[in-house]
Amino acid sequence: MKRVIEKCWRDSATLILATKGNQNITPFNTDTDNCNYDILLQTRPHNASFPNSVVFPGGVCEAADEDERWLKLLSIFGFTQSDFESLHHTGSPLTPLFQNNPIQRHVALRIAAIRETFEELGLLICSSEHKDKRSNVWASLISDPDLKYWQERVANNPADLFVLCKEYNCYPDIWSLHYWSNWLTPTKQPKRFDTAFFLAGLESKPLHVKSNVEVVNVKWLNPLQILEKSNKADVLLYPPQAYELKRLSYLPDINELLTFAKKRSCQGNELLYPVFIQAKDGMLQLLPGDYLYPSSVDLNIKTIPQIDKTILETREYKQPLHRIEVTQSRRELIIQNYKPKNHINMNNIVMSFPNK
Known part of the structure; x- marks a missing residue:
């Protein structure tokens, strides 16, 4: 593929966030309840990109996401060069979005996905745990009543996510995000994004989601439920979301899903x-x-x-x-x-x- 992309394509990151749902699944059953996890979905307003559609949280990558200070902050919590290198498997075919400095790109795009999820929904996927104590499976969430103030502040200035992390003595939990896929918006669309899709799992569903003006509705549904609603024209899905939800439905158990996602995360794909x-x-x-x-x-x-x-x-x-x-x-x-x-x-x- 001739990869000469004009500036009209903006790098972006999207997060597929899964949490435990109905744990009673039956193998090979196609019922919509036959999936033991739910996916966080939000509806875009009519005047936003992909209007009135149901999407995963995410948005464009900002210069602040690539700030070298993030590496220094992460090193304070015990993360070393080998941990950063684990995000990319040397020798794997490179996904185009990661071709230039793949390790830096993996870090920055994960931070973008975490930042955008916080801006849109108030969910701060960060951890205060030292590397040796953090979970190997579940993403960490920081909870605090004052996060609403920080949500608005970060939305106005993406660089303030770093200030927030210093204030709360935490770091973006980038190793809980597993690279999933890379979609490029067709040329014919007026707004075009080169998007990395990541997947992460929460052990329990957050009690409160504080959505901002970019979101008009928030739902937790399993992949089969949202696909059924789409088939009935109850919700609008664009191709990337419909495709990825269908792909997720082939792994109805959340532990199996996260094991697979983690294993393939550092590998390239088309x-x-x-x-x-x-x-x-x-x-x-x-x-x-x-x-x-x-x-x-x-x-x-x-x-x-x-x-x-x-x-x-x-x-x-x-x-x-x-x-x-x-x-x-x-x-x-x-x-x-x-x-x-x-x-x-x-x-x-x-x-x-x-x-x-």
Whole structure:
């Protein structure tokens, strides 16, 4: 892929935050309660990016997230160079977002995800524990009535997250965030983000979530529940959220999910960049691995090629399909004969998620 990205793509980070839910799951049961964890989801206001949609918390990376003082702060709590190097497995294929100085990028983007989650929801994923005492599984939360004041302050000045951490003698719990995927917004969208998705687990659900003006509704639902609501058009999901929720549903046990996420976190994977093709009756949004996905992608080309076939006519038998199909009456994720690199194999699926 020709990676010449104009400045209109902004680096960003998103956090998939899971917490224990219904612990009584039955293997191979497709019921919506058959998942023992819930995911934190928020609804965006009508005037925000991705308006009226249900998304994970997150936002753009700021210069303050890359401040070298973070490394010094983390070292006070016992973290060494080997701990930073553990975030990236040397020799693994590099996810494009981490190509330039991968360790620094892993640290900064995790701090961005933690900062944005705090700004939007008041959940401060930080720890005061020395490295030797911190949990190897669950993310830590700092709770305090005065955090509402700091939530507004950090929202106005991202650099104040460092001031907050010094004040509370804590640090961003970056090792509890596991790298999950990398999505790049299609060129045709007016606002474009190069987004790292991270996943973290909370041992218990926070009692209070203090959402700001960027959030109009907050819910904790398991992946199957939110996908069912999407299928009924009760909620609006954009492709990255629908795709990742479906992928999560293949690991219905939270301990299994976190073990898998931690194991694959330092490995690279494919950049998920949808390539658009106009068919006779709708639009194809091709993802890497689809037999029609181009071998070389120029990310700066804004024209959409056309083919003289219907969408169904492009579904070649036995060919790999990895795409989203959009017509006036439907929007579906289609996977056939495709196996991702370093991630969950979802086998063959057809999943609807209406766009209205």
